[in-house]
Amino acid sequence: MKGRISFFLLLIIGFVAEAQIGGNSTYQFLTVSPNARINGLGGYAIATPDADLHLSGQNPALLRRENDRQVGFSYLNYFNDIGAGEFRIAKHFDSIETTFAAGVQYITYGNFTRTAPDGQELGTFSAGEYNYHVSAARKYEQFSYGTTLKFIYSNLDAYSSMGFAIDLGGTWKSENELTTVSAVISNLGAQFKTYTQDNREEIPNNFQLGITKKFAHAPFRFGIVAHNLQKPGKLLYNIQDRNIISLETGEPIEDEFTVFQKAMAHMVFSTELLLGKSLNFRFGYNMLRKREMELTQARSSGGFTWGFGLRISKFHFSYGFGGFIPGRNSNSFSVITNLHDFKKGKSKR
Numbered sequence: 001m002k003g004r005i006s007f008f009l010l011l012i013i014g015f016v017a018e019a020q021i022g023g024n025s026t027y028q029f030l031t032v033s034p035n036a037r038i039n040g041l042g043g044y045a046i047a048t049p050d051a052d053l054h055l056s057g058q059n060p061a062l063l064r065r066e067n068d069r070q071v072g073f074s075y076l077n078y079f080n081d082i083g084a085g086e087f088r089i090a091k092h093f094d095s096i097e098t099t100f101a102a103g104v105q106y107i108t109y110g111n112f113t114r115t116a117p118d119g120q121e122l123g124t125f126s127a128g129e130y131n132y133h134v135s136a137a138r139k140y141e142q143f144s145y146g147t148t149l150k151f152i153y154s155n156l157d158a159y160s161s162m163g164f165a166i167d168l169g170g171t172w173k174s175e176n177e178l179t180t181v182s183a184v185i186s187n188l189g190a191q192f193k194t195y196t197q198d199n200r201e202e203i204p205n206n207f208q209l210g211i212t213k214k215f216a217h218a219p220f221r222f223g224i225v226a227h228n229l230q231k232p233g234k235l236l237y238n239i240q241d242r243n244i245i246s247l248e249t250g251e252p253i254e255d256e257f258t259v260f261q262k263a264m265a266h267m268v269f270s271t272e273l274l275l276g277k278s279l280n281f282r283f284g285y286n287m288l289r290k291r292e293m294e295l296t297q298a299r300s301s302g303g304f305t306w307g308f309g310l311r312i313s314k315f316h317f318s319y320g321f322g323g324f325i326p327g328r329n330s331n332s333f334s335v336i337t338n339l340h341d342f343k344k345g346k347s348k349r
Helices: 002-018 035-038 053-057 259-264 287-295
Strands: 070-077 083-093 098-115 121-140 141-156 161-171 179-195 206-214 220-226 269-275 279-286 304-312 315-325 328-338
Touching: 035 053, 035 070, 035 279, 035 304, 035 315, 035 328, 053 070, 053 083, 053 098, 053 328, 141 179, 269 287, 279 287
Parallel strands: none
Antiparallel strands: 070 083, 070 328, 083 098, 098 121, 121 141, 141 161, 161 179, 179 206, 206 220, 220 269, 269 279, 279 304, 304 315, 315 328
């Protein structure tokens, strides 16, 4: 076990040391979770310890025995006719003490009008991207560790690309199960078929650390996730439209960020109100999204998220709201059930 932990830490150190700070990356849909619970918690939930199959989409180490035969589906109504979704199913094998999950994540961008240089309409085309994934996780005392393998396919009209990626996750839970700490490296991989010749692009890597704390005699769970730690202090950028013009030089005065602002751009805060096993409410605040979406002349809910979960009979339903800019917010819906519950003669598992 010590050897496995050391190997995992070496991977983290090597990844951070070699991370590229500048430039853009492709397959950005990998950074958008369609799950309602995750969206209600600010977009990150790598240390939420419940037996919710969807949580393994961000941290494979959260897969557990209780996910056996769970089936889940999520749908995200993004902007205009852009939609994203995910299907996931799990199976636990006692013989090897390992839980597996498999599924597909997708995003569709709707239909576009194809035109000639002179504006003549030549028909329509569509675009979509897909992530086919398989996950596995094991538990050792208070630790659990897991990995996800991804095959990525992107089709943008006549252009297509394929790639692969891997997620690595580790989780520790306290003996009283009130505190959970997780570390995740997501989307380590590369393109093996590019959209155009000799134009290989990066994949959006993300190194995250998270912690949640539940109180023994209060129905609250608080969480903090630090994301994109492979780019320390590099997430904020100058927004041109917000620049103030210098009266002396006539040039824009660029934003200057404090160390505190740079650090807080990596943070997501969340709270869950747990009202038994059938109802809970979720709230989140994403600092980076707030910064990117805020407007100078209008107040918005950018960065704020909320949602709820409700159990009805054999199904768990979830709703998540994500704030962006006025009139442009996201809504996501998820459902989970367990195939065990449909066996004859079994009213509960």
